[in-house]
Amino acid sequence: MQKNLVNLAAALSLFIMMLFGSVTSHAQFAEELRPFDFTDKTYEENGIFGPTLVDRKNGADNQSVIDQGPDTRFRNVRITATLPAYTGEGETIFWNYYGGASKESFTNTIEGDIAIDLAYHFPMYVFPSGTVKNSDRQAAMIRIGPSYFEKNMIGIAAVFLVEYTEAAFTKMGQFYLQQLSKRNGLSLDGTPIIRTAKEVEDLQTRGLVTVSEGGQTSDGTQFAVAKVLRSPELGAIAPDAFLIYVKEQDGDPLAAEAHFLSKFQCYQVTELCS
Numbered sequence: 001m002q003k004n005l006v007n008l009a010a011a012l013s014l015f016i017m018m019l020f021g022s023v024t025s026h027a028q029f030a031e032e033l034r035p036f037d038f039t040d041k042t043y044e045e046n047g048i049f050g051p052t053l054v055d056r057k058n059g060a061d062n063q064s065v066i067d068q069g070p071d072t073r074f075r076n077v078r079i080t081a082t083l084p085a086y087t088g089e090g091e092t093i094f095w096n097y098y099g100g101a102s103k104e105s106f107t108n109t110i111e112g113d114i115a116i117d118l119a120y121h122f123p124m125y126v127f128p129s130g131t132v133k134n135s136d137r138q139a140a141m142i143r144i145g146p147s148y149f150e151k152n153m154i155g156i157a158a159v160f161l162v163e164y165t166e167a168a169f170t171k172m173g174q175f176y177l178q179q180l181s182k183r184n185g186l187s188l189d190g191t192p193i194i195r196t197a198k199e200v201e202d203l204q205t206r207g208l209v210t211v212s213e214g215g216q217t218s219d220g221t222q223f224a225v226a227k228v229l230r231s232p233e234l235g236a237i238a239p240d241a242f243l244i245y246v247k248e249q250d251g252d253p254l255a256a257e258a259h260f261l262s263k264f265q266c267y268q269v270t271e272l273c274s
Helices: 002-028 040-045 110-121 171-184 197-205 255-269
Strands: 036-038 064-066 074-079 081-087 092-101 124-126 140-142 156-164 209-213 223-228
Touching: 036 040, 074 092, 081 255, 092 140, 092 255, 110 156, 171 197, 197 209
Parallel strands: 081 140, 124 156
Antiparallel strands: 036 074, 064 074, 081 092, 092 223, 124 140, 156 209, 156 223
16 A cells, blocks of 8 residues: 555656646747747758848847847847738738748758748738839738648748739729729839739739749848747837838838838737727
8 A cells, every 4th residue: 555655656746747847848938929030950940041041130230139039949139120011811910031041041851841831831922113123012911821820930931023014004904903902002103002812813813913933132032031920919029129111202101001000009019909
């Protein structure tokens, strides 16, 4: 009987150690809401060679700061530059640009293959301006989907350029674009803002836009580490963060995209943002 009690006590002790060990481990790697850059090891575990990233943030680039990373998954570099985007359904989201990647950035492993699949499953559409050099005409679109945050830890995305064709400026093309403008408002170029993936597909089918794999960075890399903020209302947008958005010539945001700035500013001071 006494031996059984000893064995039971030992078993309970082991169970408690395992339980607290599990809790400690979970606490150690709790979700970090703020956008810290990942370590090279974390990138490699997710199929990317970190040192190959272009424009990777370093804390001294006016788009990030040196800060204490929460655990070993992250570097001590927190990204402050924030960008707005639409989801494929047209909803408002915010994201951070961690760096540009090329095909050579993916590891020659199963993890690298998974990362490539994820990049094309959760692509980013960017909309370069045809009238203003080195500017987009509207906010980007990222097709995140319901499993994005669980599957795409680093936010890898294939980048596609959406540009209007000459057919868009014909009589028939303008008739369709006018309807889209009434619904979505105007971009920096005076063309309709494209808010949903369905609109991209419809415009492409009609021959009014081209969708080509291109680059988010100046050197034309075709992938981006562009992680969407999961909980901007819960402190993911820090007080020192700032928003990079498409501006009119007078510096104001596009009238049709002013909601991005107002929502961003609201998230910085309160959780109660509609």
